Amino acid sequence: MLRINPELQRNMWLELSIHRLVAMPVTLGLMFFIVYLNGFNFSHVGNVAAIAFFLLCCTWGVNLASYSISSEIKEHTWDITRMSALSPWTVVWGKLFGATIFTWYGGLICLGVYLFAKGISVKNIEIVSIFILVGILSQAAAMFMRLNLISSKSNNSETSSLGLTSLIVIISAYATAGAYAAFNNSDLTVNWFYTPYKLKIFLLINEIVWLFWILFGNYQLMRMELRMRNTPIAWILFCIFCAIYVTGYPDVQERPEFTFKVLAHSTIAYFTVIALNYVAVISGSHDPMTYHRALINFKRGNIWRALQDVPAWLGSLSLAIIICVWITGYSFLFLEVDQQINQLWNSVMLILVFLMRDTSIFIFFNMTAGNNRSTSTSLFYLFILYVVVPYFFVVLGLHHLAGLFFPVSASNSALSIFIVTMAEILVISYMIALRWNALFTLHKSTEPNIQVTAS
Template identity: 30%
Template structure:
């Protein structure tokens, strides 16, 4: 049997705890039955709410602490030196450290199955949503390895919050948008022209994202245990997620101008920002990556490739495609972009293309801001600082400028093609150049100069 799983089972599932859990949960159900006017449906509803309270509040905390506490107590390095493989370690951490949570949650599911009237597809969504929440929490802690204060309370809190978000989004009730238990039978999900019943469709979709979450935990542990990993997992996950959400616009949505490309652009942008925040922005590893490219060792360069690097061209290509298509679809809005900006009179595109180019430049500027803050010698929570700075740049200052009516100034903080293509593209381009120079100078001053003989010491990470 898996030693890590067995160790956690012995720690978590003591006899007193096994006896206390059904007594306490049974007392809560009895109270719900009495307060609800002795209605058995109230018991089933209480079981559902208690299940998600246990999994999302307690379970995500335990999943994050299964690794976070060991990192904080400095016992994780000894486990990394053991003979356990990444999959055994992932299974033992994810389901062994949360075994008592599952024990309590399964009691709630058993009561819900006996007293509830939900379809079996909806019922299976509950454990899938709970397992995904735990996997996302553990994955977040793994991605924060090697950073300042990794494994502390702040890391566990962030992991728990992300796990709660994932569990809520995959639950049958969703984020308040759908309730599969009460949905009309006549409703059908239109996905790429294929119609399916909501229960079956969302069950398959949730199971797919659960598989990706579990695989993400496995890949992160592979990197932490210094196993060779190749950067194809994140690329495939990004394509999978974009393709999944791009299939929802139906014929009625397309008549309003909302098609797969319109949906794919914000999804790709979200994945890009997830990549730049999740990536371990180590200046030395970046130097190893560039040295590997320079020496022609493409295999090692691929394993050292930053997580955001494949997301940037994917997002940029979709944004540019949307801008070009918008310009071609509405010829009345054509403005001579290249004539105004590059003095080429025989080429003209729409303002939407200027917006697309500006959006790509702003995304590149945001990346450089994160790298600049992470490359500081006294960097302390640089990602949190970058998140605050980006919120100020995108929301606070544009809101003030909008109140003052300074239209052209918005191009400094937002993709803003209304003041002309030259301003829309030139201002963010100048910001990118400035941040690139500052980031390059800080990186050169921080990272040591490495020779090709130092490359075998490089530490790849999961992608």
């Protein structure tokens, strides 16, 4: 016998009361009727239905999806799920569609009205399909963001979540409008790896692929919540996907030779991985105990267990280093080393050391017990280093010194910037070591420890 997902079932009990089941269609029906009376135009009703769908599924639904797990943590019911026999995937889809089921109930009514008002055609069915995809995508993204905040033990998760939810709403509004435009104009094309694709097909495939990644991300984070072990492999695979995906867009026309195009695309992939590394550093967990556990397991030769505690940023940093080596080696072997290539080497190398310095700043501010504001403190000091200090030197006319902190000044040699940044890394590493020692100087009991066999 087919059994309904328990999480979905529980949410249906909670969300779908008789009153709500009646109130939603009545309210929507009244709203559409009023719109119809104001001009007797079915097309207007269709447009309002599309907006109502967006408000229900991409705004309210996004908020519900984001709140679905944090509310359980707040109510101390999360352990019921964590101690259950449910698989991570069952929990993910049960929560994703369960928590938002009432908004989908209303949203699907809106889409039905949209089809009725605009007429049932292939184009309109495609538009409705993309609306549904955008709805699921934005809700899944909201759930992913909140799960990530929970797993990184962010104490500012409510504030951060509100900001991220708003961001998702804006992106989904943009995606909905874009999809609407693309499906209304079938001639639009997009170039990817020098091949033109019909925008609406490209958009549809994009939505499906991104939905896959977001659901996979949710699955990975849910595994962690259910105490199953992950390694940074999933994150590395995502970085590789993003690097290839982003690399497909630019049209490199500067130099015609194939070798240069390979180098240009490799550089774009490199910068994509660097950007993702910053995302991992800013949004990831820097729990000192996790680092401690990873180190201890490495020392004891438990490599697999150690890998399970390795932070995601270390995976993308390793990937960035590999691409950096590739770019340097490839350009040295296959291209004539001119000023352009030299500049490329410098920027590739410098961005890596700056990334390492910034990462060490994040680690430093996390190396305290119960630091609630480590992310905001780290971002504040990065602002000081990247904006305030360089501007201060610029005002004083010391452009060389300004360039050491924010390498936009062409007058600095790459070597000097490299040396200064490495020196900064060394200083911060020393400070991390001091905090580490203070943190892990244990206050142990002096009691004798015995083995008790309770039998």
